[in-house]
Amino acid sequence: MAGTREQLATPRRTGGARPAVRTSRRRRSRVRFTLAIALSLLVLVSAGAGWLYLKLGGDIKTFSADGISGDRPDAGSSGENVLVIGSDARTGGNDAFGGGNKSDIGRSDTAFLLHVYADHRNAVAVSVPRDTLVTIPPCKLPDGSWSRAQPNTMFNAAYSMGETAQGNPACTQNTVEKLTGLRVDHTVVVDFKGFAAITDVVGGVKVCLPNNVYERDLDPNLRARGKLLFARGEQSVSGQKALDYVRLRHGIGDGSDIGRIKRQQAFVGSLLKKVKSEGLTATNLLPLATAATRSMTVDPGLGSADKLLSFALSMKNIDLHNTKFVTVPWRYEGSRVALVEPDADALFAALRADRTIDGKDASGKKGAAAPAPAAATSAAPTPSPGTGIRVTVYNGTTVRGLAAEAAGTLRTDGFTVLGTATALTQNHATTVVQYGPGETARAQTVAQRFPGAQLQEIGTAGIKVIVGQDFAAHPSATSTGPQPTGIPSGVSHDARSADDNVCSNLSYG
Template identity: 65%
Template sequence: MTDSRQASRRRARAAAVRGRRRRRSKGRTALAAAVSLLVLGAAGAGWVYTRLNGNISTFSADGVSGDRPPASTKGSNVLVIGSDARTGGNIALGGGDADDIGRSDTAFLLHTYADQKHAVAVSIPRDTLVDIPPCKLPDGSWSAPQSGAMFNAAYSVGETPEGNPACTQNTVEKLTGLRVDHTVVVDFKGFAAMTEAVGGVQVCLPQDVYQRDLNPHRPTRGKRIFAKGPQTVSGQQALDYVRIRHGIGDGSDIGRIKRQQAFVASLLKQIKSDGLTPSKLLPLADAATRSMTVDPGLGTADKLVAFAMSMKDIDLHNTKFVTVPWKYQGARVAIVHPDADALWAALRADRTLDGQDAGGSGKNGSAASPSPGAEAPASGADTPVSSTGVSVAVHNGTTVPGLAARAAEMLEGHGFTVTEATTATVRDQATTVIEYGPGQEEQAGKAARVFPGARLTPVTARGITVLLGRTYADEPEAPASPPPAHIPAQVSEDARSADDNPCSDLSYG
C-alpha cells in the first residue's frame, strides 16, 4: 500500500514537470515568433516603404485656389474622387476611348470628426449644377469661372487624360465652405485591385442582372452577370456592380450613388473584420497606391500610413453615408437650400447628423472651448449654435448705426434670447468683447462662436454682454435667414451606416 502511494506521488511529480516543460516550450515558441516578426518587420520596413513610395503619384498643388475657406481645428475633410480615366490600362476595365479626357465618375467628401470616433461621407451627384471657380489650365493660365455647370465638369477642366483633381477640390471648397485637407483620386484599376486584395466584398441585389443592364446598347439581354441576393464580388465584377445604372432600381445616378455607398460601407466592414495587421494591410496598401493619385500632403508612404492610422478607431456604426440634399431640375440635379447649408454648417461645427458635438480635442489636441481672454474660434455667423435659454445683451461700441439690431437679429436666428440692443457709452471699440459673469463661461463661449475673433472677458456682475467693435462692423452682413439649427430629418434618416446589412434597404437597386 505504501509502495503504491509512493508510486502515485512519483507519477504526479513527473506529470507536473512535463507540464512545466510544455508551458515553457510554448512560451519560448511564442516569444521566438514575436521576436521573429519584429526582426522581419524591421528588416522589411525599408523595402515596404520603398515599394509604396514608388507606387504613389501626386498632382500639383499649384492648381489649388488661393481663395480658400479657413483651416479648421475641428475634424478633417478628405475629397475622394473616382476617376473613369482610360489611361494606364484602365480602358481594359472600363471600355471607352483611350485618348478621352479624364472625368470624375463619382465623388464624396469624407469628414472625420475631431473625436476620431465618427465620420460621415457626403456624396455629390456628378450631374449636380454648381459654380466652378477659376482653375489652372495646362498652359499655366486660369480658366474663367463657370456658373450652373455640371459638377463632374470640374475634373475635365483643361481636357487632359489625367483630369484636374485640383479644380474639383476648388469647386467642393466653394460649394461647401469647408477646407479640403486632402484629395485622393482612385481609378478603375485601383478600385478593382483593392477589392481583390481584401478577398472580395459582400453585396446584395434585388434581382438578376444581365449584360444589357450594364450596356444598354447591346441588342440582346446577354448573359447573367449577377444573381439576385447576397454574393461576394471582386475585380471586374465589383467594378461592374458599382458602375451599373440601367435596368436596376430606378435607373438613376442617385440610385447608383446609394449602391456605391453600400459598397464602400461593405468594403470598410471587410477591412475591419480582417484586422489591421501587416499581412492584411500590405496587399491592400500596395493595390491602392498603384492606381491612386493624391495631393502632395499624402505623397509618401509615411504620410499615407499616418493618415490611415488616424482613422483606425472610427466605429463602423458611427461611419455614415449620405447624399447632399438634392432635387431634379430638368435632367440635372439641383442642390436644395437651406437643407444643404445646414449640412455643411454642421460639418464645419463638427456636429454629427443627430446634432451631437463630436469636436473632441481638435486636430492639434487643444481644447475646443475658448478660455477667458482668448479669441473665439472662427466659426462664423453661418454656423448654427445650440443656444436655447442663453440670454445676451448687445451694445454697439461703434459709430456705425444699426449695428446692435443687426447683431441681435443674428443672435436670435441662432436661438439666443436678446434682452436689449442699445448703443454703448463708449463708441470707439476696436474689437468685439463678450463679458460674462461667474459660472457663465460656457454660455459666453456659445455667443463667441457667432462673432469670430471676439475676446472673452470675465466680470463680477451676472449676465452676458456683447460689446460690438469695429471688427464686426467691417464684416459683410450675414444672410437674413441663417441655415437651420439642425440637419433636416430626411438627411439623417436616409443615412447608411458602415455596419448595415448589405441586404437592408434595397430600394436603391
Template identity: 70%
Template sequence: MTTSTRGRTVPPRHRSAAGTRRRKPGRRGRLALAIVLSLLLLAAAGAGWVYLKLDGDIKTFDSGGLSNDRPPAGSSKGENVLVIGSDARNDGNAALGGGDVNDIGRSDTAFLLHVYADHKNAVAVSIPRDTLVTIPPCKLPDGQWTTARRDMFNSAFSVGETAKGNPACTQNTVESITGLRVDHTVVVDFKGFAALTDVVGGVKVCLPQKLYERDLKPKLPTRGKLLFDKGEQEVSGQKALDYVRIRHGIGDSSDIGRIKRQQAFVASLMKEVKSNGLTPTKLLPLADAATKSLTVDAGLGSADKLISFAMSLKNIDLHNTKFVTVPWRYEGSRVAIVEPDATDLWAALKADRTLDGKDASGKKKASPSALPTATPTPVSGKGITVTVYNGTTVTGLAATAAAQLTRSGFTVTGTATASSQDHATTVIEYGPDHKSEARTVARVFPGAALQPVPGAAVNVVVGESYKGGSTASPQPTALPKEVAEGARSADDNPCSNLSYG
C-alpha cells in the same frame, strides 16, 4: 638522467569533467544578440525597400492648381478627405471600363469624408455628378485660369480636358460649395478599385433583381449574358467594378440610386478591411494595391503618410461611420442642392457635430447636456454698397432681399432682373478688390456661393433657396430630419436601402 615527458599522458587544460570545452562567459549571449540584430537589420532593410517601392508608385497632382481663395486651415478640428472615382481610360484602365483610351478623364463618383476630431466618428457625403454648381476659377494645363461658370459638378474634373483629369479643380469646387477646407484629396481609378477588392478577398453586395449586360451597356441590342443574380453575393475585380458602375434596370435607373449602392459597397469594403485588422502588416498589401492606381495630394504623397492616415482611422466603429447624400432635388434633368438643408449639413461638419447632433469634437464638456443653441450674430453692412438682382421667376424677391440688406446697414444701389432666372441658390458676385465685403454680404444669405467677376463691385443674384428673414447665421442644433433618417451606417445589412425610385 633526464626525465622525458614523451609518452606521458598530460591532462588537457580547460576541460570539464564531461570533457567539453568551456566557452568564455557571455559569448553565446553575444552571438544570439548578433543574430537577432542581423535579422532586425534585414527586416528593417526589407521594410525600407517596401516603403521605397510604395513611394515610387504614388502619384501626386499639382497643388499649384488649388485656389488662393480657400476656407481657412484649422477652421474645423476634424479632417476632410475628398475621394474621387475617376473613369479615365489611360494607364490600362480602358481594359476594365471600356471606352476610348485617349478620352478625357471624368469623375462619376465623389464624396467628402469628414473624420471627426474625436477619431471615433466619420461621415461620407456623396455629391451627385449631375448637381448644378458654380465651378470657381481653375488652372488649365497651359497655366491659365478659367472664369467661374455654372455647370454640372462632374465637369470640374474635366477642366483642361486631360486624360488624367483635374483633381485640383474638383477640390476647389467642393471647398466653394461647402465652405469646408479639404485637407486631402484621393483619386481612385478603375485599376486601383479592382485591385483593392481583390486584395481583401471580395466584397459582399446585394441586388434586388437579376441584371444583364444591357443594364451596364444600354446600347446593346439584346440583354446579353447574366452579370448579377438576385440577392446577396460576393464580388471582386471586374465584377466589383461593374457593380458600382451599373445604374440601368434598377429603380428609376438614376445616378441617385447608383449612389446608394455605391455607399453600400464602400460600407462592405470597410467591413472587410476592418475584419482583416488595421495593422501595418495587413495594410501593406492594401497600400501596395492602392498606390499603383492612386493620385493624391502632396500631403499624402508618401507611403508613411498614407499608412499613418489609414492607421488614424482604426478606432472608428463601423456603426459610427455614416453615408449620406447632400440634400438635393431634381431641377429638370439635373440635380439642385436644397438650401438651407445643405448649409446646415456643412455647418454641422465644421462644428464636429454628428448627424444626430452630438458633439464629436473630442473636447471635454462640463455637462453632458445637449448642444446649446448658438446666439445669432448680427451682420453689419455699414460702408458696403450692393446691387441686387432677381435670379428667379418669383416676383419681388430682389426687393425683399434689398430691404433685408438695408435693415442691416448695407447701401443698396438698386434692384433688377438677372440675365437668367434659373438660379437655384443665391450667388454673391464680387470684383478683385471687394472680396471681404462679399464675405460679409454672404452672411446674410446662408449657403450662397461666392463668385469672382472681373470689373464687378458686389452684386447679389438671389436664387430660389432665398426665403427672406433674419440676417443672422446661427449654428443649427440639429440636421434636417431627411438627412439624418436617410443615412446608412457601415454596419447596415448590404441588402437594405439599395435604390432610389
C-alpha cells in the same frame, strides 16, 4: 604519440579556476554570436521594411499643389476632410476594365467628401451627384493660366478642366471647397484599375442585388439582354465584377445616377466592414495600400507611404455604426440635379461645427460649463429688435452658405426667417433689402443688420434680403448666429451606416 594525443585532449591542470574562466568565455562568445544574429536579422527586416516603404512610396502619384486655389476656407477643427474621387478615365490601361476609347480622359464618375470629426470617433461621407449644377471656380489650366468661374455647370466637368490625361483633381477640390465652405485636407483619386485591385486584395466585398442583372443592364446599347451578370441576392464580388456592380445603373432600382450612389455607399460601407474585420494594422493595410497606390493619385500631403498608412490607422477608433453615408440635398432640374436650399447650407454648416447627423457635438472638446442662472428681476425682458418681422433671405453671390450665415445673424436678433434660397442672379456687389408697401420701418430695421445695404421698395408684400459680396467680406459674415444642431431631417432620415444590412436602402426606386 598516444601521450601527445592525450595531452591535446586533456588540458593540463595548473589551477582550479582556469576551466571556469574558459567556460565563461565560451558562453560570452555564444551570447555575442546570438546578439549578432539578432541584430543582423533586425537590420535585414528593417531594410526589408524600408524597401517596402520605398517601393510603396514610389508607386504613389501626386498632383501638383499649385493648382489649388489661394481663396480657400479657413482650416476648421482638428478633424479632417478627405475628398475621394472615382475617375472613369480610360487612359493608362483602364479601358480594359471600363471599355470605351483608351484615350478618353474621363470625368469624376463618383465623388464624396469624407468628414472625419474632431473626436476621431465619428465620420460622415457626403456624396455629390456628378450631374449637380454648381459653380466651378477659377482653375489652373495646362498652359499655366487660370480659367474663369463657370456657373451652372455639371460638377463632374471640374475634373476634366484642361482636358489632360491626368485629369484635374485640384479643380475638383477647389469646386468642393467653394461648394461646402469646408477646407479639403486631402484628395484621393482612384481609377478603375485601382478599384479592382483593392477588391481583389481584400478577398471580395459582400453586396446585394434586388433582382437578376444581365449584360444589357450594364450596356443598354446591346439588343439582347445577354448573359446573367449577377443573380438576385447576397454575394461577394471582386475585381471586374466589383467594378461592374458599382457602375451598374440600368435594370435596377429607378435606373438613376442617384440610385447608383446609394449602392456605391452600401459598397463602401461593406468594404470598410471587411477591412475592419481583418484589423486595421500596418501588416494588414500594407497589401491594401500597395494595390491601391499603383492606380491612385493623391495630393502632396499624402504623397508618402508613412503618411498614407498613418491616415488609415487614424481611422481605427471610428465605429462602423458611427460611419455614415449621405447624399447632398438634391432635386431634379430637367435632366440635371440642383441643390436644395436651405438644406444643403445647413448640412455643410453642421459639418463645419462638427455636429453629427443626430445633432451631437463631435468636436472632441469638453462640454462648456452650464450658464449661471440669471438674476431675478421684476422688470419685463426687453424684446429683440427683430421680433415680429418676417424675412426671406437670398444668396446674391457665388459664395456657398452665405444665405444661411445671414439667416443666422437675423435669427440671433429675433427676426423670423421664412427660408433661404439662391437669387435669380449671383452678381450682387451690395446687399439689397426689398420691401412691400407700408413696410418701410421694418425694412429699415432689417437693413441695420447689413451695413451699407440698399433699400428697394417693390410692388409685392414681404421683406427680402439679397446678400451681396459686401456681406461676404464683412466680419458679420462669419458664423455669428447659432450653429445648426444637426443635419436636416430629410438627409439624416435617408442616411446609412457602414454596419447596415447590405440589402437595405439600395435605391430611390
